[in-house]
Amino acid sequence: MWRMARPRKPLLSRDRIVSAAGALVDAEGLEAVSTRRLAAALGVSGPSLYNHFRTKDQILEAVADAVSARVDLTMFEDPDPRDWRTALADWAHSYRDALADHPHIVPVLARGPGRRPAGLRVADAVYGGMTAAGWPPAQATRIGALMRYFILGSAVASFARGFVDDEAAYDPADYPHLGQAHLLAERQREVDEGAFETGLTALLDGLALQYEALRTR
Amino acid sequence: MWRMARPRKPLLSRDRIVSAAGALVDAEGLEAVSTRRLAAALGVSGPSLYNHFRTKDQILEAVADAVSARVDLTMFEDPDPRDWRTALADWAHSYRDALADHPHIVPVLARGPGRRPAGLRVADAVYGGMTAAGWPPAQATRIGALMRYFILGSAVASFARGFVDDEAAYDPADYPHLGQAHLLAERQREVDEGAFETGLTALLDGLALQYEALRTR
DNA sequence: ACCTGAACACCGTTCAAGT
DNA sequence: ACCTGAACACCGTTCAAGT
Numbered sequence: 001m002w003r004m005a006r007p008r009k010p011l012l013s014r015d016r017i018v019s020a021a022g023a024l025v026d027a028e029g030l031e032a033v034s035t036r037r038l039a040a041a042l043g044v045s046g047p048s049l050y051n052h053f054r055t056k057d058q059i060l061e062a063v064a065d066a067v068s069a070r071v072d073l074t075m076f077e078d079p080d081p082r083d084w085r086t087a088l089a090d091w092a093h094s095y096r097d098a099l100a101d102h103p104h105i106v107p108v109l110a111r112g113p114g115r116r117p118a119g120l121r122v123a124d125a126v127y128g129g130m131t132a133a134g135w136p137p138a139q140a141t142r143i144g145a146l147m148r149y150f151i152l153g154s155a156v157a158s159f160a161r162g163f164v165d166d167e168a169a170y171d172p173a174d175y176p177h178l179g180q181a182h183l184l185a186e187r188q189r190e191v192d193e194g195a196f197e198t199g200l201t202a203l204l205d206g207l208a209l210q211y212e213a214l215r216t217r
Numbered sequence: 218m219w220r221m222a223r224p225r226k227p228l229l230s231r232d233r234i235v236s237a238a239g240a241l242v243d244a245e246g247l248e249a250v251s252t253r254r255l256a257a258a259l260g261v262s263g264p265s266l267y268n269h270f271r272t273k274d275q276i277l278e279a280v281a282d283a284v285s286a287r288v289d290l291t292m293f294e295d296p297d298p299r300d301w302r303t304a305l306a307d308w309a310h311s312y313r314d315a316l317a318d319h320p321h322i323v324p325v326l327a328r329g330p331g332r333r334p335a336g337l338r339v340a341d342a343v344y345g346g347m348t349a350a351g352w353p354p355a356q357a358t359r360i361g362a363l364m365r366y367f368i369l370g371s372a373v374a375s376f377a378r379g380f381v382d383d384e385a386a387y388d389p390a391d392y393p394h395l396g397q398a399h400l401l402a403e404r405q406r407e408v409d410e411g412a413f414e415t416g417l418t419a420l421l422d423g424l425a426l427q428y429e430a431l432r433t434r
Numbered sequence: 435a436c437c438t439g440a441a442c443a444c445c446g447t448t449c450a451a452g453t
Numbered sequence: 454a455c456c457t458g459a460a461c462a463c464c465g466t467t468c469a470a471g472t
Contacts, residue, residue: 010454127394146419153369191362194359195362202363
């Protein structure tokens with residue numbers, strides 16, 4: 001027999017499936033991933049995937065988790081109590097960069113840490129870093145959550161991807177303040193970049209105010 | 218004939234389709250909406266929908282836009298220059314409440330204002346309010362975007378929906394700082410609520426700092 | 435103009451059969 | 454244990470046919 005139902009060495013592994021799925025998501029977007037298409041890319045037939053994952057959704061969860069795993073968390077290790085602000089800022093940038101590299105998986109990632117190990121490790125590290133820096137536990141939890149809101153929000157609700165490339169859609173009579181400038185892709189990236197930095201600075205400035213109030217009480 | 222291909226009075230309208238789709242999304246979630254299921258709920262056959270919308274996606278866009286349309290924008294009309302902070306806070310709460318009422322459509326809404334009239338009206342109103350309050354145009358655009366990030370992020374990356382109801386998934390050996398307390402649904406809503414309020418206050422405090430720096434220059 | 439059933443090219447998932 | 458093809462119950466969308 002030159003073609004068998006089961007090869008001596010497995011053709012598939014969870015890792016191979018996840019990396020092929022990630023590549024497909026990056027190249028063609030979430031909705032391009034079907035079990036048949038993914039299997040074809042791996043040189044097997046559709047149902048084979050079910051020997052390694054229970055559902056297609058769990059494959060996508062694993063892809064999302066692989067992205068979370070690339071977020072730098074070292075800034076929360078052995079923290080200098082006065083430096084929670086820098087740690088938070090560095091982490092936010094690392095997180096945003098990881099998402100920017102794989103924008104199509106963000107909606108899956110945003111569904112919450114859920115069962116994904118790397119996602120939970122992120123939540124855990126931020127909490128640990130904040131409590132070590134002197135934030136009360138309840139506030140540390142909130143800070144982790146609100147930073148997540150802002151970072152994931154900036155990836156998922158990106159201005160750049162939000163506007164359509166069609167001038168007719170933005171009649172100045174309907175939206176007096178919206179200029180044509182919004183339509184330029186270059187300008188849109190600038191808006192996203194500027195809004196992220198402005199928001200991050202405001203968030204950290206505001207938290208610093210709360211931290212001071214906490215210390216001087 | 219007691220059953221005809223075309224009735225004298227149209228059976229369908231865009232409004233009827235959108236409200237039935239909205240009800241289906243609210244009751245059973247996004248993935249429960251198929252053209253056949255939606256058509257059945259309206260007492261017609263699947264293809265009929267295509268006489269009123271070009272694609273299923275445009276139906277969902279219209280549902281999302283109907284939610285945006287319920288966001289209060291009156292706080293940006295005839296603004297008191299000193300009160301941009303209150304306007305922003307009130308708007309954020311109104312926006313968040315609208316999303317909380319229809320959580321399943323949030324991923325569609327988060328894709329960006331795109332072509333949706335109500336979504337664009339929101340962006341336009343915030344921009345108008347901020348510039349009228351004395352913010353420079355570039356900053357006004359950024360504020361609209363960053364507030365959107367935070368509000369949509371808080372809806373889409375909700376802690377409450379993020380954790381799974383299974384203790385085994387959160388072994389304290391893996392995540393030393395994550396307590397079992399995170400698992401309680403009641404506690405999760407508290408975290409979301411607290412994180413939103415803490416984040417909003419921090420954001421507005423931080424922006425106030427920037428506004429002052431702007432005035433005193 | 436607006437609805438219908440039939441049809442097309444897909445889906446995710448199950449399962450018996452193969453080795 | 455791990456792969457296969459066949460099958461099931463779905464999809465979104467097109468289209469000719471009806472009134």
